[in-house]
Amino acid sequence: MITRRSALAAACLTVAAAPARAATETFPAFVAGVRRDARKLGIADAVLDRAFAGVHVNQRVIELDHHQPEFTFTWAQYRSRIVSAARVVKGRAQYAQHRALLDEVAARYGVPAGIILGIWGLESDYGAETGGFNVIEALATLSWEGRRAEFFRSELMDALKILQSGDITPARMTGSYAGAMGQTQFMPDSFLKYAVDYSGTGRRDIWGDFGCVFASTANYLAREGWQRGLPWGELVRLPAGFDPSLAGRDHRKPLGEWLRIGIVPVGSVPVPPATLAAVILPDGAAGEAFLAYHPNFLAIRRYNPSDFYCISVGLLGDLVAA
Numbered sequence: 376m377i378t379r380r381s382a383l384a385a386a387c388l389t390v391a392a393a394p395a396r397a398a399t400e401t402f403p404a405f406v407a408g409v410r411r412d413a414r415k416l417g418i419a420d421a422v423l424d425r426a427f428a429g430v431h432v433n434q435r436v437i438e439l440d441h442h443q444p445e446f447t448f449t450w451a452q453y454r455s456r457i458v459s460a461a462r463v464v465k466g467r468a469q470y471a472q473h474r475a476l477l478d479e480v481a482a483r484y485g486v487p488a489g490i491i492l493g494i495w496g497l498e499s500d501y502g503a504e505t506g507g508f509n510v511i512e513a514l515a516t517l518s519w520e521g522r523r524a525e526f527f528r529s530e531l532m533d534a535l536k537i538l539q540s541g542d543i544t545p546a547r548m549t550g551s552y553a554g555a556m557g558q559t560q561f562m563p564d565s566f567l568k569y570a571v572d573y574s575g576t577g578r579r580d581i582w583g584d585f586g587c588v589f590a591s592t593a594n595y596l597a598r599e600g601w602q603r604g605l606p607w608g609e610l611v612r613l614p615a616g617f618d619p620s621l622a623g624r625d626h627r628k629p630l631g632e633w634l635r636i637g638i639v640p641v642g643s644v645p646v647p648p649a650t651l652a653a654v655i656l657p658d659g660a661a662g663e664a665f666l667a668y669h670p671n672f673l674a675i676r677r678y679n680p681s682d683f684y685c686i687s688v689g690l691l692g693d694l695v696a697a
Contacts, residue, residue: 402432405519413532418539426538426545430512437520439552450657450683457497457687458694466492466695469501477589480573484593485603489692491592494559494678496691502558505582506551510534510563514554530554533563542570542579549582557581558588561595569595599677600670605650607675607689608667609642619660624682627651627669640666655682 400408410423448456470477470492477488492501499505514534518527534554538545550556554563561570561581570579573590580587614637631648638654640646651669656662665686675685 399521400519402515402519406430406515409515409518409528409531409535413535416532416536418535422535422539426511426535427515428545430509430515432519433508433512433516433552436508436513436516436552440517440520440522448683450662450686453683454687454690457683458690462496462500462691463694465501466496466691469495470695473585473589476585480586480589480593484590484597484601486593486596486601487692487696489696490596490607490675490688491589491692492695493688493690493692494592494675495588496695497684497688498560499558502588505549505558505560506555507549508552508554509545510548510550510554510556511538511545513550513552514563517553527554530563533567537563537566541577542566543582547582557591559592561591565595566591569598595678596674599674601674602670605668605671606642606644606646607671607692608652608655608665608686609640609644611641611654611664611666612639613654613664614638617660617664619656622654622656622660622664624653624655624667624673624676627653630666630668633666638664638666655686657682657686 406427410427413423414420470488474488477491480486480491481488495501511531511534514527514531518524518531531554534548537543538548548556551560555561556563556566558581566579566581569591570581571587571590571594572579573586574580574584576584578584578587579591581591617637628651629648630646630650630652633652633654634648646652646668652666653669653672655665655667657665667682667685672685672689675688676682678688679685
């Protein structure tokens with residue numbers, strides 16, 4: 376997934392604004408070209424008329440894209456904000472409310488309810504903050520403006536395919552300024568690949584149908600390699616004199632080898648000793664240490680390529696589902 380769109384991801388990455396190239400055509404001319412190309416993909420004129428009705432250049436979208444705030448949070452600062460007591464309490468209430476559905480989805484896809492809740496909590500505060508931008512307008516603005524034109528034009532075409540399929544109406548297709556949609560913030564490309572009509576309504580409604588929200592998130596992770604029965608990772612204690620150069624996602628060893636050098640898991644979840652794992656030190660050698668179990672940690676990372684994010688999803692999920 377591209378979080379890029381997520382303020383949570385921005386909290387652990389320093390984002391520098393880059394100048395955009397000047398648009399070389401008027402916005403109406405750009406939209407006319409998009410409509411022409413969309414027709415070749417089978418998008419009906421009636422769908423295009425509804426999609427682009429009232430759409431204009433959104434200056435707020437451009438402003439947000441160019442002037443994203445810079446964050447240099449430490450892991451401890453990030454964790455205290457993201458895996459907060461308030462978010463845990465709210466997540467437990469959501470789990471209690473939707474437990475039967477979440478457990479059913481977890482059993483079908485092999486992705487624990489806690490992980491689904493962790494992503495839901497981080498991406499939209501459990502559906503409370505999904506973004507209020509018209510997705511077609513936001514994507515058209517960013518594609519026309521030109522800084523990342525190819526990427527956003529592709530996402531715009533995918534958004535039009537979603538409208539053509541009837542999954543959502545243009546009025547309800549709202550999201551972030553960068554086009555991320557629904558309660559777990561799928562970009563249109565990810566929606567087409569992973570969204571699920573779990574409730575059998577004929578629509579993949581990740582905006583308002585909890586079955587679709589939970590199952591689409593679980594399907595994403597399952598399709599990206601989540602292994603049933605393994606945890607995402609866990610907090611560990613390092614032995615005295617641990618060499619920090621051994622840490623990092625690319626330094627994978629079987630769990631048994633890490634245990635033999637003195638790493639002690641703090642959790643109580645049994646993990647086969649042959650399981651590949653990597654030591655993650657989000658705050659450096661003096662901070663907390665985690666064992667990240669592969670392939671599950673990497674599946675979360677494909678949703679958002681930030682170790683801070685991935686660990687937070689796991690920690691929040693563990694606390695909420697405990």
